[in-house]
């Protein structure tokens with residue numbers, strides 16, 4: 150179980166003025182934490198690692214909505230490219246957390262913080278006796294609250310900071326942001342419901 154690209158607690162990210170950010174979010178963000186290009190590059194390698202491990206059986210890719218949809222779409226694009234260009238290829242179908250009988254299941258998550266949601270989903274999935282279940286999470290947060298759950302594949306391991314963008318939200322806002330960014334504390338007030 151690889152721990153993913155480690156981003157240290159001291160990392161503060163990049164100057165947001167050096168990136169393209171939607172005007173409506175400019176004042177809400179501290180820094181760009183994981184630029185969109187880096188997310189895609191890391192996702193390409195995750196796709197390769199996953200396909201090497203998952204064998205030749207039909208795979209159901211299960212998207213955990215809503216935060217997982219960007220990562221899910223990009224990960225599947227890379228997996229499809231491997232299927233087009235490699236010596237072997239595996240049929241993939243998609244689903245969106247509707248539980249039924251599966252062959253091989255790849256659960257695609259945006260972020261794992263406490264692991265509680267994932268543990269609950271996996272115990273539900275077990276009732277359907279899937280052949281193999283693998284979990285890939287784009288982000289895993291290092292927090293003292295975290296129990297021991299670790300996904301099979303991790304994109305980035307990040308410090309205990311609240312991040313938004315690339316479909317990760319704060320009260321439904323910021324999903325329409327390409328980069329993963331650190332939210333300013335005062336923006337939490339602005340978008341509080």
Ligand code: HPA
Pocket residue numbers: 260262310311312313317318319
């Ligand atoms: N951002 C968005 N959603 C989340 C986070 C986060 O940092 N942690 C858990 N869910």
Ligand code: MG
Pocket residue numbers: 213214215216217258259260
């Ligand atoms: Mg999620």
